Amino acid sequence: MEPGEAQNPLTQLRRGVIEYCVLALLTAEELYGFDLVRRLGESEGLVTSEGTIYPLLSRMRRAGWVTTTWRESESGPPRRYYAITRSGQHALDGFTTEWQRFRDSVDGVLGTGEGHRDGAHRG
Amino acid sequence: MERTVVDPLVEDYLRRLDGAAYPLGDDRRGELMAGIREHIEAAVESGEVDDEASLRALLDRLGDPDEIVAAARDDGSGATPYPLGTAAPVTYRRAGIGLEITAALFLTVGSVLFVIGWLVGVVLVWSSRRWTLGEKLLATLVFPGGPAVALVFATVATGTTSCGSSGVIDATGTPVDVQEQCVSTGLVVPTWIGLTLVAAWVILPILVAGVLVMRARRRADTEPPVPVVTPVGGATRWGGLEIAAVLLLSVGSFVAPLVGPLAGLVCAWMSPQWTRGEKWVATAICSLVLVVPIVAFVGLLSFRAL
Numbered sequence: 001m002e003p004g005e006a007q008n009p010l011t012q013l014r015r016g017v018i019e020y021c022v023l024a025l026l027t028a029e030e031l032y033g034f035d036l037v038r039r040l041g042e043s044e045g046l047v048t049s050e051g052t053i054y055p056l057l058s059r060m061r062r063a064g065w066v067t068t069t070w071r072e073s074e075s076g077p078p079r080r081y082y083a084i085t086r087s088g089q090h091a092l093d094g095f096t097t098e099w100q101r102f103r104d105s106v107d108g109v110l111g112t113g114e115g116h117r118d119g120a121h122r123g
Numbered sequence: 124m125e126r127t128v129v130d131p132l133v134e135d136y137l138r139r140l141d142g143a144a145y146p147l148g149d150d151r152r153g154e155l156m157a158g159i160r161e162h163i164e165a166a167v168e169s170g171e172v173d174d175e176a177s178l179r180a181l182l183d184r185l186g187d188p189d190e191i192v193a194a195a196r197d198d199g200s201g202a203t204p205y206p207l208g209t210a211a212p213v214t215y216r217r218a219g220i221g222l223e224i225t226a227a228l229f230l231t232v233g234s235v236l237f238v239i240g241w242l243v244g245v246v247l248v249w250s251s252r253r254w255t256l257g258e259k260l261l262a263t264l265v266f267p268g269g270p271a272v273a274l275v276f277a278t279v280a281t282g283t284t285s286c287g288s289s290g291v292i293d294a295t296g297t298p299v300d301v302q303e304q305c306v307s308t309g310l311v312v313p314t315w316i317g318l319t320l321v322a323a324w325v326i327l328p329i330l331v332a333g334v335l336v337m338r339a340r341r342r343a344d345t346e347p348p349v350p351v352v353t354p355v356g357g358a359t360r361w362g363g364l365e366i367a368a369v370l371l372l373s374v375g376s377f378v379a380p381l382v383g384p385l386a387g388l389v390c391a392w393m394s395p396q397w398t399r400g401e402k403w404v405a406t407a408i409c410s411l412v413l414v415v416p417i418v419a420f421v422g423l424l425s426f427r428a429l
Contacts, residue, residue: 015194032161032165033158033161033165034161034162034165034166034169035165048186049184049185049187049190049191049194050162050185050186051140051159051162051185051186051188051190052186052190052191052194054154054155054159054162054191054195055151055155055191055192055195056194057158058155058158058195064346073168075168077161077164079161080157
């Protein structure tokens with residue numbers, strides 16, 4: 001297998017989970033695009049092309065998972081702030097449960113689960 | 124204060140993105156361009172970008188325009204791969220205003236089912252989330268009972284007004300000094316006031332209903348399209364439950380009076396495909412189907428009693 005192909009499953013996985021990461025960030029506070037992208041960027045390996053977050057946000061808005069409001073900024077043009085909706089919260093809750101199960105299963109098979117590491121979960 | 128970052132690098136990047144985003148259509152392309160532009164401006168404001176190298180780094184992190192557009196093209200078509208085997212492709216449809224249209228119909232046309240039709244309309248109006256409190260009050264107060272009340276009023280008014288001529292008849296039997304006189308025995312209201320009132324009672328509710336429906340349509344258009352879960356295999360929004368609901372609601376009363384429509388209502392509310400608004404519409408239809416025979420029956424009884 002080519003090294004480039006080996007990256008593919010992670011790209012797919014990233015694409016699938018990133019919207020839930022966005023939802024999770026929005027549960028704490030409303031954020032505007034740039035801020036949101038920066039927060040996601042703080043977690044290593046989560047976002048490769050920051051620009052792809054914008055189509056994602058647009059899709060989430062159309063799906064009713066987030067709402068947007070324009071707000072004045074201290075300097076410069078108004079910004080579009082994103083807030084999570086009830087149905088977004090619903091989607092996030094469902095995903096969180098499934099993700100934990102999925103992650104544990106993969107960790108278990110790969111032998112990288114809690115039993116193999118120090119097991120201390122932060123957060 | 125509007126400020127845009129003018130830099131050949133940024134301009135070139137945005138031009139390439141705009142070109143690549145053309146297939147997305149005007150709305151989505153505009154939204155994408157606005158988002159990316161805002162991102163670049165926010166980066167400049169934050170002080171993160173202050174020279175060419177940092178600007179290049181920013182554009183690099185944003186990614187290749189083709190890649191961004193590819194991410195945008197993934198969605199809406201139902202082709203988005205869902206993670207972790209939840210495998211339900213989602214498509215979107217424009218938010219409907221079935222509830223609002225039904226409410227308007229009940230408030231106006233439905234008012235011929237005296238009081239009940241109008242009351243159903245009021246309940247529907249207040250269950251909509253697309254109208255403001257003021258608009259709901261307007262719909263309720265202009266006018267109680269709906270246009271049909273005007274018909275009753277008109278009937279009562281004409282029934283109690285009698286016109287006649289009075290005058291003096293001379294020796295040859297020819298009327299002299301004839302005067303038209305109208306005598307109202309019931310409601311003593313001058314004709315012009317009565318007519319204005321009747322006209323207002325008919326026209327204003329229809330006008331209000333029309334305006335409110337248009338407003339609801341405009342608001343619904345700003346809402347995100349409604350995701351429609353399409354089960355794998357391409358089933359439509361018409362499953363067995365939905366078809367049963369429609370059949371029971373329409374012809375159920377012929378088969379089993381009362382029980383048929385009620386069963387249809389239960390089916391409608393159990394439907395996973397229909398929205399809440401659509402379920403309320405089904406409820407309104409059900410109440411109508413239940414009420415019409417009762418009203419007809421009572422009407423028939425009272426008619427025979429006369």
